[in-house]
Amino acid sequence: MTYNFDEIIDRKNSNAMNTEGFREYIFHADSTMRFPYADDEFIRMWVADMEFATPQVIIDAIKTRLDRRIFGYTRVFDPEYYNTFVRWTEKRYQWHFEKEHLVTSNGVIPALYEMVGYICKPDEKVLFVTPSYAYFKYAADFNNRESICSNLINNDGYYTIDFDDFEAKASDEKTALCIFCNPHNPSGRVWTPEELKRVGDICIRHNLWIISDEIHCDLLRVGMVHTPLAKLFPNYDKLITCMAPSKTFNMAGFMMSNIIIPNSDLRSIWKERHYNFDNPLSIAATQAAYAYGADWLDQMRAYLDENFKITGEYLAEHLPKAKYRISEATYLAWVNVGNYLPDEKSLPLFFANKAGVLLEGGNMFVANSDGYIRLNLACPRSIVKEGLRRICEAINNRR
Numbered sequence: 001m002t003y004n005f006d007e008i009i010d011r012k013n014s015n016a017m018n019t020e021g022f023r024e025y026i027f028h029a030d031s032t033m034r035f036p037y038a039d040d041e042f043i044r045m046w047v048a049d050m051e052f053a054t055p056q057v058i059i060d061a062i063k064t065r066l067d068r069r070i071f072g073y074t075r076v077f078d079p080e081y082y083n084t085f086v087r088w089t090e091k092r093y094q095w096h097f098e099k100e101h102l103v104t105s106n107g108v109i110p111a112l113y114e115m116v117g118y119i120c121k122p123d124e125k126v127l128f129v130t131p132s133y134a135y136f137k138y139a140a141d142f143n144n145r146e147s148i149c150s151n152l153i154n155n156d157g158y159y160t161i162d163f164d165d166f167e168a169k170a171s172d173e174k175t176a177l178c179i180f181c182n183p184h185n186p187s188g189r190v191w192t193p194e195e196l197k198r199v200g201d202i203c204i205r206h207n208l209w210i211i212s213d214e215i216h217c218d219l220l221r222v223g224m225v226h227t228p229l230a231k232l233f234p235n236y237d238k239l240i241t242c243m244a245p246s247k248t249f250n251m252a253g254f255m256m257s258n259i260i261i262p263n264s265d266l267r268s269i270w271k272e273r274h275y276n277f278d279n280p281l282s283i284a285a286t287q288a289a290y291a292y293g294a295d296w297l298d299q300m301r302a303y304l305d306e307n308f309k310i311t312g313e314y315l316a317e318h319l320p321k322a323k324y325r326i327s328e329a330t331y332l333a334w335v336n337v338g339n340y341l342p343d344e345k346s347l348p349l350f351f352a353n354k355a356g357v358l359l360e361g362g363n364m365f366v367a368n369s370d371g372y373i374r375l376n377l378a379c380p381r382s383i384v385k386e387g388l389r390r391i392c393e394a395i396n397n398r399r
């Protein structure tokens with residue numbers, strides 16, 4: 001089957017964050033905030049969900065479950081749920097994990113919120129690299145735990161880990177947990193086994209817990225290889241792995257993620273305190289995604305690769321002083337426009353007002369992200385092209 005990723009799908013009046021939630025999330029404003037563009041005139045390149053239809057195989061599985069017509073209290077009991085997912089990780093990442101280590105959560109972020117509280121004592125710290133997905137900091141904030149950040153080294157747009165700084169912060173006796181993003185949002189880096197080995201060795205040397213957030217792992221550029229951190233450290237049971245179908249198959253609204261907790265004590269705490277019920281439609285959707293979604297994913301990745309390619313070509317022609325590298329994973333382009341807008345206080349506000357483009361950027365990624373904008377390229381190509389046209393025009397025509 002050939003999928004049509006050029007199709008523009010109307011999301012209005014579907015309670016989508018993407019169309020309804022931007023004022024609050026990006027601008028901390030209410031519905032009275034106004035722009036020179038009507039809401040449906042915006043090109044939306046901000047929140048990380050896709051403008052592509054969720055694969056039909058997933059929709060069909062949901063319909064099949066709907067036909068059972070009763071939707072009472074539900075959790076994963078069927079071993080086929082685990083079998084389907086572990087076959088996916090074995091086939092794509094040559095990584096196996098034990099059935100009893102798998103728990104489900106209604107999202108990776110809710111899992112982070114819970115586990116920071118289970119793992120860190122009140123005076124302990126959470127370490128992560130920056131720039132970072134802001135919810136890593138929010139998970140620490142929510143639990144009144146201190147964040148400790150290690151800035152990535154930015155080599156002309158290619159990010160690497162400052163291992164000396166990372167180890168200095170990991171060695172802080174109050175640092176108890178590292179939340180590590182692999183692949184990395186927002187830089188798009190796919191960490192190499194060598195980089196991952198150094199991260200793991202440092203964390204183990206300083207007796208840290210590690211949560212490896214691998215939610216973007218399926219969204220690799222063609223030819224890239226994802227290495228689960230736990231694959232390199234099979235005997236370190238203080239290493240939790242988070243994966244989910246939500247980013248991969250555009251089903252974040254089903255709020256289903258897989259958390260692999262090898263440490264039996266932590267797993268017991270999780271089972272004791274976590275509200276351990278799942279949406280029956282989400283279980284059906286997740287199982288179908290991993291059982292039958294590979295063909296759609298492979299076609300979608302090829303479409304995304306082309307979107308990243310045309311983005312680089314367009315920026316090279318129209319914004320030659322911008323810094324851009326094709327992300328090694330995710331569907332998020334990370335572009336440094338600082339040479340053009342060095343004094344812009346809010347890049348999202350500038351582009352909302354001047355380009356009619358909703359995007360994230362600047363200080364929305366905790367630290368070490370000044371001058372950068374993040375563009376969601378998981379859109380029909382015509383939308384990507386119009387967004388790029390508007391962004392470049394707004395910059396080149398600014399007064």
Ligand SMILES: Cc1ncc(COP(=O)(O)O)c(C/N=C2\CONC2=O)c1O
Pocket residue numbers: 046047048049106107108109110133181185213215244246252256257
């Ligand atoms: C690294 C990372 N972890 C977790 C999540 C969310 O997981 P969930 O709770 O949905 O299972 C996201 C979503 N990233 C988003 C969502 O919108 N903008 C972003 O950058 C993410 O990028």
